[in-house]
Amino acid sequence: MNPHLSNCLLGGTLGDSIGLPAEGIPAKRIARLWPGPLRQRFLFGCGMVSDDTEHAVMTALSLAKHGADPERFARDLARRLRWWFAGIPAGIGLGTARSILKLWCAISPARSGVGSAGNGPMMRAAVIGVHFADDETSRRTFTDASTRITHSDPRAAEAARMIAAAAALACKGTDTAAILDQLELLVESSEIKMRFPQLREALATQCEIGTFADPFSRKPGFVSGFAPDSAAVALFAWLRHRGDFRATLESVVKAGGDTDTVAFIAGSLAGIETGPEDMPADWLAGIRDWPIHPSSIQRMGTTDPPCYPVWPLSLIRNFCFLIIVLFHGFRRLVPPY
Numbered sequence: 633m634n635p636h637l638s639n640c641l642l643g644g645t646l647g648d649s650i651g652l653p654a655e656g657i658p659a660k661r662i663a664r665l666w667p668g669p670l671r672q673r674f675l676f677g678c679g680m681v682s683d684d685t686e687h688a689v690m691t692a693l694s695l696a697k698h699g700a701d702p703e704r705f706a707r708d709l710a711r712r713l714r715w716w717f718a719g720i721p722a723g724i725g726l727g728t729a730r731s732i733l734k735l736w737c738a739i740s741p742a743r744s745g746v747g748s749a750g751n752g753p754m755m756r757a758a759v760i761g762v763h764f765a766d767d768e769t770s771r772r773t774f775t776d777a778s779t780r781i782t783h784s785d786p787r788a789a790e791a792a793r794m795i796a797a798a799a800a801l802a803c804k805g806t807d808t809a810a811i812l813d814q815l816e817l818l819v820e821s822s823e824i825k826m827r828f829p830q831l832r833e834a835l836a837t838q839c840e841i842g843t844f845a846d847p848f849s850r851k852p853g854f855v856s857g858f859a860p861d862s863a864a865v866a867l868f869a870w871l872r873h874r875g876d877f878r879a880t881l882e883s884v885v886k887a888g889g890d891t892d893t894v895a896f897i898a899g900s901l902a903g904i905e906t907g908p909e910d911m912p913a914d915w916l917a918g919i920r921d922w923p924i925h926p927s928s929i930q931r932m933g934t935t936d937p938p939c940y941p942v943w944p945l946s947l948i949r950n951f952c953f954l955i956i957v958l959f960h961g962f963r964r965l966v967p968p969y
Contacts, residue, residue: 634933636762636803636904637692641929643877643903644688644758644896646915649679651885651895653960655723659842659853659888664968670882672918675956680921683721683728684896687755689924689940690716691778692932695763702770706777709756710741712941713781719946722954725857728752731782741777745784749859751893753779753792754866758900761799771796787821791859794818795897798867802904808835808871815867823860831864835871841883844868855889862890866897877906922949 653674654662672679690712698704717724717732727748734744756778764771775796779789794815801811812832819825827848834844845865846852855865865887873879880902884895908916908926916926923945928938 634762635907636765637759638930638932639903639905639907640758640762640799640900641685641688641692641903641932642908642911642916642926643906644900645681645685645919645924645926645929646877646903646911647881647884647895647897647899648681648684648892649674649919649921650881650915651891651893652680652682654885654888654891657888657891657964658851659886661969662886662888662891670885672915674960675920677918678920679915679918680953680956681919681924682892683724684755684893685924686716686721686940687713687752688759688896688900689929689932689938691756692759692763693937693940695759695774696933696937699763699774702773702777705774706741706781709778710735710744710781715943716941716946719941719943719950720954721946721950722957725750725752728782735781741781743780745780745782747785748783749785749787749791750783751791751857751859751862751890751897752782753788754795754859754863754897755893757792757795758799758897758904761796762803762904764796765800765803768797768800771800785859787823788859790818790820790824791863794824794863795866795901798870798901799904802901805905808874811871821860823858824864827860827864831868834868838872841865841869841872841887845887849889853888855884855887855891855894857890857893862894862897866894866901869894869898870901874902875905877902877911 674680694705694709713732714735727746727750730746731744760774775792779792850856869880869884880898881895884898885891923942
């Protein structure tokens with residue numbers, strides 16, 4: 633079993649579960665709601681996972697079956713995504729939903745992606761980077777195959793390639809300066825060309841995450857689900873607090889906005905270099921979910937991997953998850969604002 637894979641998934645799972653209750657909330661209100669250290673608080677002090685972790689797990693399972701054939705990998709992942717969607721998951725992105733509907737209409741996984749630069753492909757990119765840490769060609773081929781299933785915007789593909797490359801470099805323990813040099817070679821869009829010098833400067837000055845993110849965010853204290861924004865913030869948090877897993881995730885969540893996805897990406901990268909022994913034990917123990925939980929993730933790559941998605945049982949789980957999400961929505965209607 634590749635320990636980097638389980639560490640990547642565990643780190644992402646923690647980021648997802650810690651960031652989930654704060655999703656869509658601005659940084660200032662997060663500070664008022666939860667002034668102390670962050671902890672699991674999705675349901676009575678416990679945490680659950682969202683589509684970020686689910687997509688990564690499905691990607692890892694498809695890679696385990698078809699890691700030598702990108703076309704068969706894409707077909708297998710598309711099949712999993714169809715049945716995952718049939719479980720009516722809460723909080724699915726519009727672009728991802730539209731693409732999976734196209735899959736159900738028998739559109740090929742190579743042509744099902746929609747013109748969106750959302751975060752969906754980055755949810756799946758880190759595990760691809762870990763799987764192909766020593767094979768740059770296959771890493772790009774499989775990352776692009778994964779991206780095309782749901783997104784056709786070149787900026788979504790660019791961001792996913794950068795996260796996959798960052799994960800591969802994390803597996804090798806590459807120093808920060810070399811990571812930045814390698815990632816800059818992948819920059820194509822004007823959006824990331826603008827953000828990359830800002831990333832270098834912010835890391836050099838060791839500024840806080842809000843100082844880095846606010847100049848390009850759609851509004852201060854709110855990191856959007858636009859792929860170039862999310863990728864830049866996740867990379868900054870990981871490299872700014874490299875070696876300190878808790879600080880990495882706390883900085884992302886306290887930055888506001890799309891907290892679960894950005895924390896998932898940053899946690900995936902930080903987890904590769906950390907390992908469960910250095911992840912907050914209370915965060916790990918606080919995850920109460922099914923069928924994805926820390927024990928099932930640690931079975932990835934063994935002879936007894938978890939089964940996912942589990943339909944129609946996922947309908948029951950997702951209904952319970954939706955009720956909790958609605959509770960959080962109503963909670964946001966009352967102070968503190």
